[in-house]
Amino acid sequence: MKPIERSSGGAGAPAHVVSRRAFLRGLGTAAVTAAATSTAAVAAEMEKAGGEATVGPGEVPLEFVLNGKPVRTAAEPRETLLDVLRARFGLTGAKEGCDRGTCGACTVLLDGKPIYACMRLALEVAGASIETIEGQSLAGGLSPVQAAFVKHDALQCGFCTPGFVMTTTALLRANPTPTEAEVRRACSGHLCRCGSQPHIIRAALAAAGVATTTTSTADSLRHDHA
Amino acid sequence: MPEWPKDPKYIGKSTPRVDGAKKVSGAAKYAHDVQPEGCLYGVVLRSRWAAAKITSIDLAPALKVRGVKAAILVREGSRQVRYYGDELAAVAATSKRAALDALRAIKVVAEPQPHVVKEHLAARPDAPRVFAETPNTGAGRERKQGDPDKGFAEADVVVEGLYATQVEIHQPMETHGGVASFKDGELTAWHSTQGISGVRDGLSGALELPQNKVRVLGEFMGGGFGSKFSAGVEGLLAARLSQAAGAPVRLMLTRFDESLAVGNRPSTFQKIRVGARADGTLTAFSMESYGCAGYAAGGPSAGGSTNSGFPAPYIYRVPNFRTRHTEVSIHAGPAAAFRAPGCPPASFGIESILDELAVKLGIDPVELRIKNDPMELRQRQYRMAAERFGWAAKYRKPGSSSGPVKTGVGCAGSAWRVPGGGTQAEIEVSPDGSVEIRCGTQDLGTGTHTVIAVVAAELLGLTPADIQVRIADSRFPPSGASGGSMTVTSVTPAVFDVCTKAIEELMRTSGLADVRGPQWRAACRKLGVSPLVLQGRWIDGLSAAGTGGVQMAEVEVDTETGFVRVKRVTCVQDAGLLVNELTARSQANGGIMMGIGYALYENRVMDSTSGVMLNPNFETYKLPGIADVPEIDVAFMDLLERRVMGIGEPVTIPTASAIANAVANAIGARVTSLPITPDKVLAALGKVPGAARDNPHDAWMSLFATQPA
Numbered sequence: 001m002k003p004i005e006r007s008s009g010g011a012g013a014p015a016h017v018v019s020r021r022a023f024l025r026g027l028g029t030a031a032v033t034a035a036a037t038s039t040a041a042v043a044a045e046m047e048k049a050g051g052e053a054t055v056g057p058g059e060v061p062l063e064f065v066l067n068g069k070p071v072r073t074a075a076e077p078r079e080t081l082l083d084v085l086r087a088r089f090g091l092t093g094a095k096e097g098c099d100r101g102t103c104g105a106c107t108v109l110l111d112g113k114p115i116y117a118c119m120r121l122a123l124e125v126a127g128a129s130i131e132t133i134e135g136q137s138l139a140g141g142l143s144p145v146q147a148a149f150v151k152h153d154a155l156q157c158g159f160c161t162p163g164f165v166m167t168t169t170a171l172l173r174a175n176p177t178p179t180e181a182e183v184r185r186a187c188s189g190h191l192c193r194c195g196s197q198p199h200i201i202r203a204a205l206a207a208a209g210v211a212t213t214t215t216s217t218a219d220s221l222r223h224d225h226a
Numbered sequence: 227m228p229e230w231p232k233d234p235k236y237i238g239k240s241t242p243r244v245d246g247a248k249k250v251s252g253a254a255k256y257a258h259d260v261q262p263e264g265c266l267y268g269v270v271l272r273s274r275w276a277a278a279k280i281t282s283i284d285l286a287p288a289l290k291v292r293g294v295k296a297a298i299l300v301r302e303g304s305r306q307v308r309y310y311g312d313e314l315a316a317v318a319a320t321s322k323r324a325a326l327d328a329l330r331a332i333k334v335v336a337e338p339q340p341h342v343v344k345e346h347l348a349a350r351p352d353a354p355r356v357f358a359e360t361p362n363t364g365a366g367r368e369r370k371q372g373d374p375d376k377g378f379a380e381a382d383v384v385v386e387g388l389y390a391t392q393v394e395i396h397q398p399m400e401t402h403g404g405v406a407s408f409k410d411g412e413l414t415a416w417h418s419t420q421g422i423s424g425v426r427d428g429l430s431g432a433l434e435l436p437q438n439k440v441r442v443l444g445e446f447m448g449g450g451f452g453s454k455f456s457a458g459v460e461g462l463l464a465a466r467l468s469q470a471a472g473a474p475v476r477l478m479l480t481r482f483d484e485s486l487a488v489g490n491r492p493s494t495f496q497k498i499r500v501g502a503r504a505d506g507t508l509t510a511f512s513m514e515s516y517g518c519a520g521y522a523a524g525g526p527s528a529g530g531s532t533n534s535g536f537p538a539p540y541i542y543r544v545p546n547f548r549t550r551h552t553e554v555s556i557h558a559g560p561a562a563a564f565r566a567p568g569c570p571p572a573s574f575g576i577e578s579i580l581d582e583l584a585v586k587l588g589i590d591p592v593e594l595r596i597k598n599d600p601m602e603l604r605q606r607q608y609r610m611a612a613e614r615f616g617w618a619a620k621y622r623k624p625g626s627s628s629g630p631v632k633t634g635v636g637c638a639g640s641a642w643r644v645p646g647g648g649t650q651a652e653i654e655v656s657p658d659g660s661v662e663i664r665c666g667t668q669d670l671g672t673g674t675h676t677v678i679a680v681v682a683a684e685l686l687g688l689t690p691a692d693i694q695v696r697i698a699d700s701r702f703p704p705s706g707a708s709g710g711s712m713t714v715t716s717v718t719p720a721v722f723d724v725c726t727k728a729i730e731e732l733m734r735t736s737g738l739a740d741v742r743g744p745q746w747r748a749a750c751r752k753l754g755v756s757p758l759v760l761q762g763r764w765i766d767g768l769s770a771a772g773t774g775g776v777q778m779a780e781v782e783v784d785t786e787t788g789f790v791r792v793k794r795v796t797c798v799q800d801a802g803l804l805v806n807e808l809t810a811r812s813q814a815n816g817g818i819m820m821g822i823g824y825a826l827y828e829n830r831v832m833d834s835t836s837g838v839m840l841n842p843n844f845e846t847y848k849l850p851g852i853a854d855v856p857e858i859d860v861a862f863m864d865l866l867e868r869r870v871m872g873i874g875e876p877v878t879i880p881t882a883s884a885i886a887n888a889v890a891n892a893i894g895a896r897v898t899s900l901p902i903t904p905d906k907v908l909a910a911l912g913k914v915p916g917a918a919r920d921n922p923h924d925a926w927m928s929l930f931a932t933q934p935a
Binding site: 155 | 242250322399400808816850858
């Protein structure tokens with residue numbers, strides 16, 4: 001089978017590749033039930049229903065650019081980009097926190113834009129450029145965003161951190177001097193249960209060289225308590 | 227008596243976390259990320275019924291799916307399930323896809339039974355029973371002090387109220403689970419846990435393996451908040467699957483699993499009565515309360531305080547009180563220890579009614595607390611917080627701000643008292659001067675790695691970067707679980723001990739009068755070819771328990787939409803002797819953020835008809851996010867003489883109470899149950915046609931009607 005080619009320009013899915021949502025939307029209840037037992041049956045059902053060319057259900061060759069280097073692999077149409085990055089490339093920096101596009105821990109950059117890797121079928125990124133957290137400090141040192149996250153302790157357990165770093169990186173490339181409101185908006189698709197958001201705001205602004213606002217001030221009152 | 231250095235270079239200052247670079251670069255490997263050669267993918271099959279008798283589970287069709295290497299039952303034979311999400315079976319396969327295909331192929335035959343998932347319905351005598359042999363409500367526990375009747379008779383005013391708190395779910399970003407690998411009769415488990423020793427003991431016990439054949443590792447873990455003390459059903463299933471398949475197995479729960487089955491903070495229902503003199507002095511307190519820890523107190527994944535009890539009248543001095551607490555069981559997932567178990571619900575009840583009392587007496591809420599708080603330190607904290615926050619200018623008569631968006635302020639206090647101990651550590655000093663400290667503790671994100679490096683650097687006269695910290699390996703000298711805010715109080719005295727011993731030994735071998743700092747390398751060279759390895763243990767006198775804190779919150783409430791926004795939070799926290807200010811500040815911010823979630827958003831929603839949890843995901847179980855970040859002002863009281871203390875739990879206790887009081891102050895009406903959602907705000911304002919102002923209470927009142935007080 002020929003590798004799927006990605007349509008040029010934009011981050012959208014090529015017309016002949018079906019997104020996870022469109023896949024479900026396009027199927028009737030009967031077909032969804034069938035999915036429980038036979039992916040081949042679903043493929044047949046889809047072809048019948050939509051008249052579109054289908055791929056799979058087995059593995060399909062896939063090529064894209066990963067952290068600046070062209071890579072070749074194969075993936076089943078139902079595999080997410082996140083699963084392919086983690087299982088087939090061993091890149092475990094992007095985390096699975098929810099597997100349904102709500103926590104942001106799996107965020108990677110697709111042609112420079114932050115996306116939830118758990119909500120992208122791997123085959124959709126054919127021909128595209130994917131950046132992961134592992135690609136951010138290739139020269140051995142930390143990027144300015146990473147260094148600011150460490151300096152301002154914008155993390156605790158660290159599980160959500162790669163996602164926040166990727167989104168902040170994308171934000172600062174597009175908008176090198178964001179306001180605090182813009183940082184909040186950019187990071188609004190990320191969850192952090194340790195509650196490190198106050199320091200994340202501070203780190204993002206510091207990485208941009210923007211003066212820190214009033215969010216999260218602190219004093220240590222040694223012998224000054226009487 | 228050992229003493230901390232008086233003029234420290236690193237202790238109490240801000241050191242960026244020593245493992246920060248790994249965490250920001252994706253290099254930190256969590257249990258979630260460990261991929262040994264040939265690792266299989268494990269998944270758990272869960273009950274679709276809230277209550278049922280499982281008569282048979284056929285794994286054969288699953289084993290026929292291509293790529294499946296093992297399928298096992300959680301328990302053999304016929305069994306009872308008591309909640310939607312109860313574990314039934316598990317599968318390991320060569321890929322996630324194959325594992326999920328296999329899960330769907332398993333055939334389960336069950337006889338569904340009646341269920342009950344609401345506390346007030348479960349308390350009825352005719353309710354379906356969670357355990358056939360016992361009623362859903364326990365006998366209740368009573369506590370009494372002084373003469374409550376006399377205390378109420380002496381009161382000039384008496385205030386009554388009914389307060390309720392919801393079930394909150396831990397939701398760490400990394401779900402529960404890990405990777406288990408059997409090789410040559412030994413088990414290695416990379417587990418996402420707050421207690422590697424406990425997981426080791428749990429796995430060895432359940433699998434009947436000698437403890438020296440089980441190794442548990444967890445250098446990085448993605449949050450626990452009290453829910454990750456044990457191996458859990460998932461940890462045991464991963465190990466059994468690995469045994470059955472002869473290959474390593476990774477079994478991490480899905481977010482759906484995580485929401486249902488691995489712990490939560492119990493709900494509470496508190497009917498409180500408080501009596502006071504006209505000057506605000508409390509004379510009497512009585513409380514009848516119910517709490518629900520799911521299908522049973524404790525549970526397979528639970529650890530620590532897993533029942534629904536809570537302290538009352540919490541931090542306040544009341545000479546006469548009577549409390550009675552009763553547990554209610556429902557068909558829902560079990561509770562587990564959750565950041566300051568019992569305290570946030572306890573705080574919500576007492577702090578709410580104290581503000582009601584303050585309004586009735588016309589006394590400033592801060593003054594009322596200072597009058598009745600027996601802790602002198604916290605009395606000072608109220609004054610400090612009031613000054614930082616600008617309380618005097620901000621506090622006004624409830625509901626008196628003009629316009630549709632009203633502002634209000636509230637305050638609340640906290641206490642926490644768990645002493646540390648039970649930790650051993652080891653130091654290895656090499657002839658080249660390098661230092662490694664090994665300790666079987668773990669880092670939940672609180673900064674244990676960094677705290678150890680800071681203490682060792684301080685004592686040895688080195689820099690934190692010079693110290694190689696190795697933790698979270700059950701082969702290292704043992705330490706306890708990280709709970710009760712006692713990691714720092716348990717670990718730092720043991721590190722102090724090994725460093726002190728290393729200095730003494732180096733002085734002896736080198737003949738130098740001082741081996742620290744500039745002399746360190748020269749002294750170490752005298753070791754010759756063998757490194758110096760020494761063990762030490764927790765020693766008394768360096769850490770303490772009994773911290774206090776105060777928080778104040780300012781909110782904006784839109785009286786047209788019911789939406790609440792937290793504008794500012796001031797936190798004054800006794801931090802004992804602060805070890806690392808930067809990471810402590812992160813913990814305080816985190817406690818406040820978690821408190822905002824508890825106050826405004828988080829709630830497990832159960833459906834009576836189906837017995838199912840309706841919001842087992844992040845779309846509908848709402849966590850606070852970056853948009854919710856208020857202006858936060860944290861002031862640590864850093865007092866050398868108070869010795870090292872943990873603050874991770876106390877910093878989250880008063881936040882929700884302070885916010886709830888601020889909302890009541892803003893709108894002049896009280897939302898008496900958490901979370902304070904817009905619908906409740908509008909109902910409290912009388913803006914919901916046909917709805918009572920305290921609508922949920924109609925149902926909850928039946929709880930108190932079913933049992934004699």
